[in-house]
Amino acid sequence: MTRSTLTTPPPGAEPPKTHPDGPSAGGSLGSHFSRCFGCGDDHPTGLHIAAVTPDGASVEAAFTVGESHQGAPGLAHGGVLASAMDEVIGMSIWLLRKPYVTARLETDYLLPVPVGTTLHLRAWCTGIAGRKAYLEAEGRVGAPGGPVAVRAAALFIEVDMTHFAEHGDLAALQAEHQDYEVNP
């Protein structure tokens, strides 16, 4: 991975501490919002990514590139592939059960990805330093051990729930996250 210093854990970064309420090894993560472009069941042209965690710390998912995900004819759009990386990375940090947002996402495109390809995605955290989480992801063609087509490194920043309430759709947030107390 060609990653910058901004997405490389600094000396002293700690390994992530998974939350007891997160899924245990082998469990599925579910969608965080039904209309999310990355994971929402109700998004008509979204990626519909459904992830599992093999070990309680990283996530795995499969995403099949569809007609609505094209850039060049017959090939996946690079922004869509970056979205898939962002989504699985977002899912992997959600294992900590703390809200984080993407601050920086670096993506390497190694192979063209034709429509109809199933990408096997994996994401994991490489370190936590204060509010900063350092994460990586990869997408492999055809099988979990297939050739790597796309790689990403990211910096996510921890926010509190008021971030979503103040900047987003509070009613939609409350409808799907009744377990969170939001005081905008």
Ligand SMILES: CCCCCCCCCCCCCC(=O)SCCNC(=O)CCNC(=O)[C@H](O)C(C)(C)COP(=O)(O)OP(=O)(O)OC[C@H]1O[C@@H](n2cnc3c(N)ncnc32)[C@H](O)[C@@H]1OP(=O)(O)O
């Ligand atoms: C829905 C409810 C719950 C579910 C949640 C599940 C989510 C799943 C979602 C799945 C979808 C996937 C997820 C999505 O798609 S999330 C959607 C895309 N992301 C966003 O919309 C985020 C927009 N940005 C912001 O809101 C603010 O800029 C944030 C909150 C990130 C920071 O503003 P804030 O005012 O809070 O903090 P700060 O500015 O003091 O910065 C703090 C530190 O961070 C460093 N820094 C900041 N930016 C960068 C940068 N770009 N590169 C390098 N470093 C950066 C900064 O230098 C400082 O470092 P230091 O000086 O302390 O050393």
